[in-house]
Amino acid sequence: MKCFKFNQLAAYVDNVLSQEEKKHVEKHLEFCPSCREVVTALQKEDAFLQAAIQSPVLPSEFDDEVLSKLEPYQPKKKKWNWPYQLLTAASIVLAFGLGASFLSDMEKSDTGNSETPVVQEEKEALYSVEDEGVLLEVTDVRASPLKIEVFYRLKPEEAVLEDFLKKLNVNHLSQVGDDYESLPPSGKIVDLNGQELPQSEVSLGSNGWTQNSVVIKPAKNEELPLPDTFRAQIEFKDLFMQEGEWKLEIPIDVTEAKKLTKSNSYNIDFMYDDFNAGPIEWELSTNAHKLQFYAEYTKEKRDQLKEIMKARDNEELTPMIMPELSIVNSAGEELLIDGVNLASHMGESFTFEYEFANRVKGMNVTENLPRSEALTLKLKGFRIEEPENTQFALTEGMEETDENGWTIESVTIEEDTANSKLVSIIGKTTISNLESFIVEVNTDKEWVTKEVINTTVTNEGTFIIQTNMPNSITNYQLDITSVTKWFEKEKEIMLW
Numbered sequence: 162m163k164c165f166k167f168n169q170l171a172a173y174v175d176n177v178l179s180q181e182e183k184k185h186v187e188k189h190l191e192f193c194p195s196c197r198e199v200v201t202a203l204q205k206e207d208a209f210l211q212a213a214i215q216s217p218v219l220p221s222e223f224d225d226e227v228l229s230k231l232e233p234y235q236p237k238k239k240k241w242n243w244p245y246q247l248l249t250a251a252s253i254v255l256a257f258g259l260g261a262s263f264l265s266d267m268e269k270s271d272t273g274n275s276e277t278p279v280v281q282e283e284k285e286a287l288y289s290v291e292d293e294g295v296l297l298e299v300t301d302v303r304a305s306p307l308k309i310e311v312f313y314r315l316k317p318e319e320a321v322l323e324d325f326l327k328k329l330n331v332n333h334l335s336q337v338g339d340d341y342e343s344l345p346p347s348g349k350i351v352d353l354n355g356q357e358l359p360q361s362e363v364s365l366g367s368n369g370w371t372q373n374s375v376v377i378k379p380a381k382n383e384e385l386p387l388p389d390t391f392r393a394q395i396e397f398k399d400l401f402m403q404e405g406e407w408k409l410e411i412p413i414d415v416t417e418a419k420k421l422t423k424s425n426s427y428n429i430d431f432m433y434d435d436f437n438a439g440p441i442e443w444e445l446s447t448n449a450h451k452l453q454f455y456a457e458y459t460k461e462k463r464d465q466l467k468e469i470m471k472a473r474d475n476e477e478l479t480p481m482i483m484p485e486l487s488i489v490n491s492a493g494e495e496l497l498i499d500g501v502n503l504a505s506h507m508g509e510s511f512t513f514e515y516e517f518a519n520r521v522k523g524m525n526v527t528e529n530l531p532r533s534e535a536l537t538l539k540l541k542g543f544r545i546e547e548p549e550n551t552q553f554a555l556t557e558g559m560e561e562t563d564e565n566g567w568t569i570e571s572v573t574i575e576e577d578t579a580n581s582k583l584v585s586i587i588g589k590t591t592i593s594n595l596e597s598f599i600v601e602v603n604t605d606k607e608w609v610t611k612e613v614i615n616t617t618v619t620n621e622g623t624f625i626i627q628t629n630m631p632n633s634i635t636n637y638q639l640d641i642t643s644v645t646k647w648f649e650k651e652k653e654i655m656l657w
Contacts, residue, residue: 164196165189174203184332188322191334194283194314292405294321297397301527302411305418305446306387308499309350309377310366311411312527317401325401348377348395350413352388359385366526374526389416421532422446427654431543435462436482438543445536445657448529449499450517452538456482457510466508469550478548478643479508485542486515488656491535494521536657542649549598553639555586566591567641577629586626586639590618594646601640602628609634 165173165186172178173186190197286298294317301312317325322334329337348363359380366374375395379387390413397407423445430439438456458466458480466480481503488496499516506512519529551565555572562569569588577583586602595618603611609631618624626639 164193167199170196170199171203174200174207187333188326189319191322288409288411290407290409292407293400293403294318295400295403295405295407297400297407297409299409299411302393302413303448303527303529304413304415305448306379306415306422307444307446307451308449309379309393309413310374310448311377311393311395311409312366312374315373315400321401321403328402346375346395346397348375348393350377350379350391350393352391356385358382358387358391387415389419390414418447423657425656431650431652433543433648435459436543436545438482438484441538441654443538443656445532446519447532448519450488450496450519450536450656452486452488452515452517454484454486454513454515455510456484456513456543458482463509466547469548470508472550473548473642475548479505480548481505481508481546482511483544483546484513484540485544486538486540488517489537489539490521490530496521496530496536532657534657535655538654538656540650540652540654542647542651544596545594545646545648547644547646549641549644551641555637555639557584557635569639572637580632581629582632584628584630584637586628586637587623588626589621589623591622592644592646594648595622596645596647598624598644599642600626601642602626603638603640604630604634605636605638606634 170186173183176183178186190200284300286300287302288299290297296316297313298316299311299313303310303312326332326334331337345365346363350358350360352358359382360377361380362376362378364376366376377393393409393411393413395409395411398404400407425443427441428439430437436456436458438454441452441454443450443452470478490496497518497520499518501516502514504512504514520526521530524530551567553562553564553567553569555562555569557572557574559569559572561571567588567590569586571585571587573585573587575583575585597615597617600614600616601611602614603609612628614626614628616624616626630637
């Protein structure tokens with residue numbers, strides 16, 4: 162895969178290429194970090210020059226004096242016939258007079274040219290394997306007893322990339338997005354004797370198409386504990402729609418990470434009329450953290466919900482208690498969430514396992530916060546989703562009606578179009594902590610489509626439901642199917 166010359170990339174930045182040439186460069190930039198660095202540097206220089214042009218105008222004789230000292234420009238032969246011109250004399254003056262910081266980053270060749278900017282060298286691969294025209298290089302390994310993450314980059318040959326984009330009918334990798342799903346890698350961890358170790362998950366990270374990661378999460382097992390040293394075996398069978406074999410066996414050492422991995426718990430329960438929450442347990446390590454939260458309904462609430470679900474006979478309408486929380490560092494920045502796993506025990510109690518990366522937004526995916534960093538759990542409250550079974554039969558101009566703590570005060574209409582009207586249903590509720598609810602609005606006419614509406618509730622418990630209906634409809638059925646409640650509970654717990 163041959164990189165472009167500096168002048169060619171400069172022509173791309175200056176937008177003087179033909180459409181075909183521009184596409185050719187952009188395809189290359191998709192998977193060449195070195196050329197991307199050059200383009201980024203050139204774009205910064207362009208922005209700098211634009212800002213400099215807005216500075217006070219120099220005396221008229223200044224250009225003549227500078228130009229008299231410059232040697233005439235000798236054009237060079239180019240392999241590509243691009244309509245690209247070098248910097249104008251005014252730009253050269255600005256570059257020398259005001260752009261020294263950029264030019265100091267240019268590396269001169271043996272002939273004295275300053276055409277090659279110094280760019281950060283591509284990180285050397287730790288391990289690599291190549292097949293079917295695709296090179297897979299491992300660039301970083303981050304490992305702890307909670308998570309093994311192997312970072313890699315892909316380097317397809319140009320013909321492979323062209324064929325891949327053609328098959329997907331796109332011009333660039335950036336257009337692929339989530340529409341393309343490659344076969345997931347297989348992965349496992351084995352001890353030095355080749356015996357497979359317990360693991361809970363193997364997945365792809367989400368760091369970009371040509372630079373990504375494979376994540377293996379060890380599972381706790383007292384009979385087969387995780388050793389200090391072991392191996393991660395990773396295999397891909399499909400890259401860029403090429404069927405092949407990309408196998409890697411990577412040594413892993415978590416000796417130091419084990420020393421820095423700590424577990425603790427917070428035993429105080431949070432007690433409410435309808436549910437209880439707690440205790441909280443957590444495990445912190447060098448590149449990942451886990452936090453487990455337990456919550457359950459009270460017996461009286463469980464019995465009430467069972468009756469509602471029995472009347473509903475709808476398996477999709479199930480209750481749920483969800484804590485809202487975050488982990489912040491000493492600067493108040495939130496750690497990134499890697500995932501949330503929910504275990505529901507017959508809809509009566511719930512176990513949440515939150516997984517956090519040991520980094521904050523803006524950090525490189527291969528970086529982690531130091532283990533000396535203070536971490537605090539911030540609990541904001543609990544959001545409860547419950548099934549509801551309340552129905553109303555309504556007509557326009559009806560009187561106030563009540564049911565199960567809900568009141569419909571009025572049904573009014575406004576003209577919308579020649580054939581339809583806007584129906585406003587105004588009401589209130591005495592249900593405490595209610596945040597929103599879902600209602601189905603239907604009519605006695607089969608040809609009118611049922612509408613599902615998510616409705617918010619004010620602090621005073623009032624609400625308004627609005628829907629468009631044909632002018633001929635005067636009777637409406639309301640079915641309140643589920644409610645969402647918010648229980649605020651601010652609490653800070655020092656984790657580390």
